[in-house]
Amino acid sequence: VRSARLRYDAVVIGAGVAGLTAATRLAEGGASVCVVATGVGSTHLAPATIDVLGYDPERVETTGAALADFVSARPLHPYALTGTQSIAAALEWFRGRVEAHSPSGYRYLGGLERNFLLPSAIGVARPSALVPETMAAGELREHSSLCFVGLPVLRDFHVRLCAANVARLGVEARGIELDIDVGGRPEANAVGLAKRFDDPGFRASFAAELAPLVHEQRIGLPAVLGLRDAHGAWADLEQRLERRVFEVPTLPPSAPGIRMFNALRASLRAAGGRLVMGSRVVDAKRSGGRVVALRAEASGHEVIYEPSWVVLATGGFGSGGIAMDSHWKAREAVFDLPLRYGPEAGRPRFDPTYLAKQPLARAGVAVDASLRPPGYENLLVAGAALGGAEPWREGCGEGISLASGYRAAELLLKSEDMAAAA
Amino acid sequence: VTEDVLHGLLRGSLDHCVKCTICETACPVSNVTPLFPGPKYAGPQAERYRIDDEPSVESSVDYCSGCGICTQVCPQGVQIAELNALARAKLKAQDGVPLRDRLIARPTVIGRLGTPVAPVANASLRWRPLRAFVERTLGVHRDAPLPRFAGRSFRRWAKRHRSPEGTRKVVYFHGCGTQYYEPDVGQKVVAVLERNGFEVEIPKQDCCGLPLQSNGLFDDARKYVLRLASALAPAAREGALIVGNATSCTLMLKREAREILGLDEDPDLELVSDSTYDICELLLELHQRGELDTDFAPLEQTVSYHAPCQLQGQWIGKPALELLALIPGLELRETDARCCGIAGTYGLKREKYEIAMDVGAELFAELDTGGDELVACDSDTCRWQIEHATGGTCVHPVELLHRAYGL
Numbered sequence: 001v002r003s004a005r006l007r008y009d010a011v012v013i014g015a016g017v018a019g020l021t022a023a024t025r026l027a028e029g030g031a032s033v034c035v036v037a038t039g040v041g042s043t044h045l046a047p048a049t050i051d052v053l054g055y056d057p058e059r060v061e062t063t064g065a066a067l068a069d070f071v072s073a074r075p076l077h078p079y080a081l082t083g084t085q086s087i088a089a090a091l092e093w094f095r096g097r098v099e100a101h102s103p104s105g106y107r108y109l110g111g112l113e114r115n116f117l118l119p120s121a122i123g124v125a126r127p128s129a130l131v132p133e134t135m136a137a138g139e140l141r142e143h144s145s146l147c148f149v150g151l152p153v154l155r156d157f158h159v160r161l162c163a164a165n166v167a168r169l170g171v172e173a174r175g176i177e178l179d180i181d182v183g184g185r186p187e188a189n190a191v192g193l194a195k196r197f198d199d200p201g202f203r204a205s206f207a208a209e210l211a212p213l214v215h216e217q218r219i220g221l222p223a224v225l226g227l228r229d230a231h232g233a234w235a236d237l238e239q240r241l242e243r244r245v246f247e248v249p250t251l252p253p254s255a256p257g258i259r260m261f262n263a264l265r266a267s268l269r270a271a272g273g274r275l276v277m278g279s280r281v282v283d284a285k286r287s288g289g290r291v292v293a294l295r296a297e298a299s300g301h302e303v304i305y306e307p308s309w310v311v312l313a314t315g316g317f318g319s320g321g322i323a324m325d326s327h328w329k330a331r332e333a334v335f336d337l338p339l340r341y342g343p344e345a346g347r348p349r350f351d352p353t354y355l356a357k358q359p360l361a362r363a364g365v366a367v368d369a370s371l372r373p374p375g376y377e378n379l380l381v382a383g384a385a386l387g388g389a390e391p392w393r394e395g396c397g398e399g400i401s402l403a404s405g406y407r408a409a410e411l412l413l414k415s416e417d418m419a420a421a422a
Numbered sequence: 423v424t425e426d427v428l429h430g431l432l433r434g435s436l437d438h439c440v441k442c443t444i445c446e447t448a449c450p451v452s453n454v455t456p457l458f459p460g461p462k463y464a465g466p467q468a469e470r471y472r473i474d475d476e477p478s479v480e481s482s483v484d485y486c487s488g489c490g491i492c493t494q495v496c497p498q499g500v501q502i503a504e505l506n507a508l509a510r511a512k513l514k515a516q517d518g519v520p521l522r523d524r525l526i527a528r529p530t531v532i533g534r535l536g537t538p539v540a541p542v543a544n545a546s547l548r549w550r551p552l553r554a555f556v557e558r559t560l561g562v563h564r565d566a567p568l569p570r571f572a573g574r575s576f577r578r579w580a581k582r583h584r585s586p587e588g589t590r591k592v593v594y595f596h597g598c599g600t601q602y603y604e605p606d607v608g609q610k611v612v613a614v615l616e617r618n619g620f621e622v623e624i625p626k627q628d629c630c631g632l633p634l635q636s637n638g639l640f641d642d643a644r645k646y647v648l649r650l651a652s653a654l655a656p657a658a659r660e661g662a663l664i665v666g667n668a669t670s671c672t673l674m675l676k677r678e679a680r681e682i683l684g685l686d687e688d689p690d691l692e693l694v695s696d697s698t699y700d701i702c703e704l705l706l707e708l709h710q711r712g713e714l715d716t717d718f719a720p721l722e723q724t725v726s727y728h729a730p731c732q733l734q735g736q737w738i739g740k741p742a743l744e745l746l747a748l749i750p751g752l753e754l755r756e757t758d759a760r761c762c763g764i765a766g767t768y769g770l771k772r773e774k775y776e777i778a779m780d781v782g783a784e785l786f787a788e789l790d791t792g793g794d795e796l797v798a799c800d801s802d803t804c805r806w807q808i809e810h811a812t813g814g815t816c817v818h819p820v821e822l823l824h825r826a827y828g829l
Contacts, residue, residue, distance in 0.1 A: 002663075004699070004703060006706075006707065040448070040497055045443075189443065253444065262758070274744065275739060276737065279738070298736060299677035299736045
């Protein structure tokens with residue numbers, strides 16, 4: 001079998017938040033970087049808020065202050081490895097990159113001071129450290145009244161359920177629907193709608209139809225307010241409706257998530273990093289503790305990458321970075337790295353109650369303080385592949401991805417051979 | 423037997439679909455027309471209604487352009503585009519393939535007819551009344567971008583050309599676009615390869631069968647691609663790489679013929695599939711080994727680079743970007759938009775022309791062809807579509823390398 005051979009200072013496997021963050025930081029630091037990904041990561045599915053710490057186990061108000069206790073009680077948690085300083089630095093970096101590489105004006109607000117408390121797609125309060133500015137006015141600690149507006153062409157956005165759940169939190173909230181014409185189509189997904197909201201003409205007629213229906217102080221719309229001109233669409237609607245307007249996350253696909261992906265991809269591009277999409281890294285060649293080559297599927301012949309460093313950011317169970325076979329054995333998909341923090345052999349893997357604490361949920365790759373799995377010198381792990389966390393219970397998924405991706409890059413840029421290469 | 427086994431494997435990938443909708447966010451077609459409800463709907467979801475020996479009941483898949491972006495972005499490895507190609511062929515086998523599709527899927531026939539009478543053919547194909555007539559009778563849209571016959575075939579030049587003896591040998595697979603419409607691009611590819619020490623062999627060759635495949639004419643497509651494979655295989659057997667500049671045709675050889683046409687057991691095709699490189703992919707690898715001649719003269723030129731879908735479907739990223747970045751003075755910008763819309767023969771069709779133009783609208787808006795900006799794009803049909811829609815000039819990336827070498 002023939003193969004093309006490509007050398008880079010670093011190959012990052014995975015194009016989610018962790019992978020793109022690590023790769024961009026490395027490229028910014030002067031390294032030659034290639035991201036190899038089977039496909040798009042969870043960016044296109046997730047609400048695109050950056051949740052750093054939402055529950056410990058009670059809801060967290062002040063993230064920065066809560067993190068120290070949280071980490072000291074959990075020495076195996078990814079945050080204990082990245083350190084809280086990396087979290088702060090990563091958030092700062094992320095805000096900067098989104099602002100610099102999004103269409104004009106689009107930005108994130110927040111930090112480690114105080115969590116935002118924003119409604120999810122079904123009106124559940126969700127604590128987030130950083131949020132798109134277009135979502136910020138959904139703050140549920142404020143008492144001004146809310147009108148959630150559903151668009152019947154957008155299926156699975158149940159606006160009355162959303163409003164009813166928000167009302168239970170003590171905020172005056174109502175759900176209404178506005179039928180809009182999307183070229184005669186019976187339905188449209190979030191991306192199709194977002195493209196329409198990029199058009200000022202569409203926004204104008206939409207606002208004109210909506211204005212008479214709303215008497216509340218704030219208006220919540222599904223997060224479809226533009227892709228290329230999201231800031232413009234949001235600001236335009238606020239002005240036309242003479243009210244604060246905010247986006248509410250939708251079921252997938254996620255328009256704000258695509259904006260985030262686009263901003264990170266543009267940052268990577270601006271820093272000179274390369275992105276290969278559609279190619280799965282199937283195995284690796286080791287020499288002692290070093291990964292010397294990665295074998296990736298391509299069309300026809302294979303591609304062999306020969307990186308000095310590898311960052312594994314393939315995600316957890318949801319993305320296939322960790323998979324469980326028919327014998328119920330969970331394994332890491334590329335390097336077959338040992339998993340830890342899962343249930344011990346013979347113990348139950350699942351609790352029959354779906355939302356209960358699931359024994360398998362914390363399973364992931366074990367790494368040392370330099371994010372390296374045991375026995376590997378030039379392989380670092382970042383993102384949801386890391387074990388020891390329960391992101392959906394702790395409200396920390398994006399925080400882990402961002403902080404560990406950032407930390408992995410910082411560690412590598414400080415390493416001697418990388419410094420020499422740069 | 424081969425086809426059934428492979429169909430099984432392709433279909434098996436369906437089990438990995440978690441209905442995440444990532445493919446639908448990326449599909450250029452479903453984002454502009456309700457006639458195609460999207461790759462997930464037409465593929466993984468509708469597949470349950472496609473049962474062997476039973477009629478096909480889902481016809482929207484005819485509006486899939488076959489760009490393959492869905493497969494490329496799927497995080498779960500579902501081969502959506504390939505499954506939809508099979509579904510389209512089943513639909514065509516059932517409903518019949520119009521004369522138009524049988525004709526435009528045969529570039530060799532068109533090329534051989536048009537080349538000797540190029541001036542007349544070119545003038546006729548730009549004569550509005552005739553195009554209106556052809557649209558009514560045949561169904562080729564009157565505004566569709568049809569390339570101009572060069573009036574001389576690439577082979578005529580190739581037959582006379584003697585490649586200097588080099589340290590390493592490559593086989594050049596030029597494709598029909600180079601053969602009948604852009605022989606100068608082929609000459610530049612050869613010159614750039616020779617500049618880098620390759621001895622270029624150009625065996626007699628014909629169409630790869632891709633247009634037939636994308637129009638659902640699988641049996642004919644198989645004949646073409648197997649014939650091409652047997653023409654290219656002898657040199658590959660002696661260790662030569664095969665290099666092409668037509669991205670959709672190299673993708674056909676690399677992967678699609680084996681996966682979509684189910685030709686996974688032909689030894690010639692297997693060898694050819696394994697040995698085929700896109701020209702920029704090969705040059706980038708050369709550069710990575712420190713063996714590319716990088717003695718480029720400065721080009722004070724702004725270039726927007728658009729990577730065709732069928733190049734990205736090779737899963738090698740965008741090698742041209744790294745190559746063009748080596749040219750001093752060249753100001754390079756990568757486009758964000760995904761697809762120009764043409765998808766080979768898709769955008770030529772009366773009922774699909776407007777869709778194709780709508781698909782490409784995002785790309786066309788990004789290109790600033792009013793000034794002295796050039797567009798670079800690796801695929802010939804995409805270049806013709808971009809030039810048609812923007813009025814600008816669109817070149818193969820190798821043409822820029824050729825210029826910077828001062829050849």
